[in-house]
Amino acid sequence: MIENVDLTLVDWSRAQFALTAIYHWLFVPLTLGLSFLIAIMETIYVRTGREEWKRLTRFWMTLFGINFAIGVATGIILEFEFGTNWSSYSWFVGDIFGAPLAIEGILAFFLESTFIAVMFFGWNKVGKKFHLASTWLVAVGANLSALWILVANAWMQNPVGMIFNPETARNEMINFWEVLFNPVAVDKFLHTISSGFLLASMFVLGISAWYLLKKREEWLAKRSILIAAIFGLFSALLVAYTGDTSARTLAKVQPVKFAAFEALYDGKEDAGLVMAGFLKDSDNRIGQNNIKDFVFRIEIPGFLSVMTGGNRDTWVAGIKDLVNGNPEQGLLAVREKMERGNLAKDLLLDYKRARSVNDTKHIETLKEIFRDKDFIDSYFRYFGYASLGRPEDAIPNVPIAFYSFHLMVILGFFFILVFALALYYLFRDSLTRHRWFLWIALFSIPLPYIAGELGWVLAEMGRQPWIIQDLMAVNTAVTQIDPGAVKTTFILFAVMFTVLLFTEISIMIRQIKIGPKH
Amino acid sequence: MKSVFSFVTRIFLFYYDGFSNMSWWGKRVWIIILIKLFIMFAILKVFFFPDFLSKKYDNDTQRSEYVMDQLLNSSNEHD
Numbered sequence: 008m009i010e011n012v013d014l015t016l017v018d019w020s021r022a023q024f025a026l027t028a029i030y031h032w033l034f035v036p037l038t039l040g041l042s043f044l045i046a047i048m049e050t051i052y053v054r055t056g057r058e059e060w061k062r063l064t065r066f067w068m069t070l071f072g073i074n075f076a077i078g079v080a081t082g083i084i085l086e087f088e089f090g091t092n093w094s095s096y097s098w099f100v101g102d103i104f105g106a107p108l109a110i111e112g113i114l115a116f117f118l119e120s121t122f123i124a125v126m127f128f129g130w131n132k133v134g135k136k137f138h139l140a141s142t143w144l145v146a147v148g149a150n151l152s153a154l155w156i157l158v159a160n161a162w163m164q165n166p167v168g169m170i171f172n173p174e175t176a177r178n179e180m181i182n183f184w185e186v187l188f189n190p191v192a193v194d195k196f197l198h199t200i201s202s203g204f205l206l207a208s209m210f211v212l213g214i215s216a217w218y219l220l221k222k223r224e225e226w227l228a229k230r231s232i233l234i235a236a237i238f239g240l241f242s243a244l245l246v247a248y249t250g251d252t253s254a255r256t257l258a259k260v261q262p263v264k265f266a267a268f269e270a271l272y273d274g275k276e277d278a279g280l281v282m283a284g285f286l287k288d289s290d291n292r293i294g295q296n297n298i299k300d301f302v303f304r305i306e307i308p309g310f311l312s313v314m315t316g317g318n319r320d321t322w323v324a325g326i327k328d329l330v331n332g333n334p335e336q337g338l339l340a341v342r343e344k345m346e347r348g349n350l351a352k353d354l355l356l357d358y359k360r361a362r363s364v365n366d367t368k369h370i371e372t373l374k375e376i377f378r379d380k381d382f383i384d385s386y387f388r389y390f391g392y393a394s395l396g397r398p399e400d401a402i403p404n405v406p407i408a409f410y411s412f413h414l415m416v417i418l419g420f421f422f423i424l425v426f427a428l429a430l431y432y433l434f435r436d437s438l439t440r441h442r443w444f445l446w447i448a449l450f451s452i453p454l455p456y457i458a459g460e461l462g463w464v465l466a467e468m469g470r471q472p473w474i475i476q477d478l479m480a481v482n483t484a485v486t487q488i489d490p491g492a493v494k495t496t497f498i499l500f501a502v503m504f505t506v507l508l509f510t511e512i513s514i515m516i517r518q519i520k521i522g523p524k525h
Numbered sequence: 526m527k528s529v530f531s532f533v534t535r536i537f538l539f540y541y542d543g544f545s546n547m548s549w550w551g552k553r554v555w556i557i558i559l560i561k562l563f564i565m566f567a568i569l570k571v572f573f574f575p576d577f578l579s580k581k582y583d584n585d586t587q588r589s590e591y592v593m594d595q596l597l598n599s600s601n602e603h604d
Contacts, residue, residue: 069550076554080562087565087574094577095595098588127551128543176589176596356597394599483599486577496573503564510557514550 019493020092020485025467026497027084029460030504034078034511036459039153039200040207040242041071042146046139047234053139063227065130066523067211070515072127077511082156084500092493096474096484101177103169103186104159111155118148150200157199161192163475164466165260171387173358173377190256195466198249201242202462205422206455208239212429213452214519216445219438224522232429232438240426247419251314258315258323261476264469266326267405268412269311270299274325274333280310283413286406293330294399299406326405330398341398344477347385348392391473394480403471411461411468418458425451 045067052060086108089097097104125133125141133141162168168185169178180186212235215228257265266272269281272293284304288297309319316323322336332340354373361369376382395401425448432438438445470476474484547555578588 069548073550073554076558079558080565083565084569087570090576090578091574095592098578098592099596124540124543128539132539132542173593174589175585176593352597355593359593359597390596479596480599483595488577492573496569499569499573503561507557507561514553518550 016487016490016493017482017485019490019497020088021481023092023493023497023500024085024088027081027088027500027504028463028467030500030508031078031081031085032459032463033456033508034074034081035153036199036203036206036455037074037210038071038078038149039203040205041067041074041210042142042149043204044207044211044234044238045071046142046146047238048231049139049142053135059226060230062523063230066227067231068126069518070210070214072123073511073514073518075123077507077514081504081507092486092488093474093484094486096479098177099479099484100162100475101169101172101175101179103162103166103178103180106180106183107155107159107186111152114148114152114155119145119152122148150203153200153203154196157196158187158189158192160466161189161195162186163473164195164470165189165191166475166478170383171377171390173355173374191253191260194249194253194256198246198253198462201245201249202455202459204242205239205246206459208235208242208426209422209448209451209455211235212239212426213449216448217519218522220442220445220449225439227523229433229438232433236426236429236433240423240430243419243423243426247423250416250419255315261470262324263326263329263401264403264408264465266324266329267403267408267469268465270301270405270409271311271323271325272298272327274323274328274336276312276322277309277319278311278315278321278323279306279308280314281306281413283417284409286409293327293402294397296399296402299409326402330401341392341395341401344389344392344401345395345398348389348394351382351386351390352393388477391475391478391480391483394483395472400472403469408465408469411465415458415461415465418454418461422451422455422458 045064048060048064048067052064089104122141122144125138126145129138129141166178167189168180168182170181171177172179186192211231215231215235218224218228254265266274269278270284270286271278281301282305284306285302286299287302289300291298311323312319312321315321324333324336324338328336328338330341332338332343354376358370358373358377361373377387392401428444429438429448432441432444472480472482474481578591582588582591
């Protein structure tokens with residue numbers, strides 16, 4: 008019974024994973040983006056031969072090195088947690104997680120580790136072109152490493168390319184390319200790395216603005232702003248584009264998440280896109296859940312339908328349609344999905360009984376059913392619904408999804424404006440006269456970090472109650488261990504990561520104050 | 526054979542020289558990396574993060590039995 012699951016354990020396990028993932032993501036995106044910025048700067052140095060560009064490259068490389076070193080291996084803790092706190096999940100996902108993570112480990116270790124050594128130790132020891140190639144390989148390697156973990160995460164959002172084996176209680180990959188080119192994986196990879204490029208560009212822009220405010224290193228600061236603003240503007244536009252394509256994909260594969268982040272309860276044609284709004288509880292309910300109403304909203308009429316289907320006539324599903332079903336639109340009710348999930352679960356129970364009495368004929372028959380495409384598409388795909396207590400349990404936290412999405416989007420447009428203004432003032436040679444803008448650029452450094460974390464909050468909280476969309480609920484996935492141990496490690500991680508973060512910030516500030524070596 | 530030895534020596538000297546002439550921040554971050562890895566692998570992994578299924582069960586059959594029970598027992602009022 009789902010009521011028997013210790014919610015304290017589930018909540019602490021989730022909190023622990025969220026804490027480590029959030030801290031891990033403070034280190035990763037700067038590595039993804041700054042590596043490319045450095046590669047661009049070094050390319051200019053190699054092509055022009057001007058020593059100032061080498062000095063500039065080495066300065067940003069120092070900050071890259073500090074971030075890389077402090078952040079390296081923080082992701083391994085997430086893998087520890089999979090084995091200890093989420094053992095049923097880890098077993099259930101089988102080799103679908105194992106293969107991408109193994110490739111990620113090999114890439115991260117061999118490609119990054121080897122060429123990072125050349126990047127830092129190789130100045131004046133290897134040829135200019137070999138050094139430049141190493142820098143580019145570090146950038147490509149870092150981003151390819153991210154690809155594999157994002158492929159694994161995308162599978163959790165949209166499980167494809169696998170078949171469930173009742174003998175082992177594991178999913179087995181049957182089509183690697185379907186897993187790799189999962190539409191969620193493609194969108195997620197492009198959206199995530201471009202957000203890393205954006206973050207690094209804002210980092211370079213903000214620190215360079217600080218030098219201009221202090222009337223130091225003007226040449227370095229202006230050249231850095233030029234590179235960062237161009238790369239940042241390109242990245243911010245790419246983030247907006249990939250965000251749009253991600254939303255279209257979500258509307259198809261995770262429609263409840265899509266409806267939740269727009270707080271859309273009633274499906275309709277000509278649906279408006281909410282630009283900003285504030286939610287409150289209403290008296291209406293879906294089951295035992297309060298429906299949220301808007302206190303106010305600013306909306307672009309019809310635009311959500313246009314975004315989703317290309318025209319205003321497109322019907323966009325609301326949360327009520329997705330929970331209660333809508334036969335006209337071909338939507339199954341959650342209760343029907345629960346019945347189908349229960350049927351799949353009953354077959355698994357049947358399989359277990361057949362195995363215990365060694366009824367080989369029945370075992371083979373059941374195995375065939377689990378391999379049957381119609382059974383997979385009509386029943387097994389709803390396996391997770393068997394663990395829901397009530398249909399409304401399929402609804403994620405609407406305010407969290409709504410606010411995290413909208414704040415992220417608002418910040419995204421702010422970044423486009425900041426990079427465009429930086430370029431405008433730079434080309435008019437009036438950057439130093441607009442000190443207010445330099446202050447804004449400086450204080451904008453944390454904002455892409457916040458936007459990135461909000462994106463992950465939306466991705467993970469918006470998927471609830473699932474750990475694997477429709478197949479496995481979070482409550483099923485958690486390991487039944489002592490909640491006290493999870494609380495202890497939560498506190499340990501909070502302390503360790505906070506110390507690491509403050510150490511990184513203090514070493515970075517020291518190096519920024521020192522500035523580039525002459 | 527001689528050229529292989531020479532290549533290995535050059536790589537060794539490359540790293541040796543790199544680590545010997547490391548800057549202030551480089552030395553600091555290497556200390557942090559080593560402390561962090563020690564905490565993660567010698568303390569957290571050993572004492573707090575055993576692989577639950579590997580530790581509790583001897584073979585994959587038992588592990589799959591446990592997971593199957595988890596999948597079957599986490600059902601709703603249908604039971």
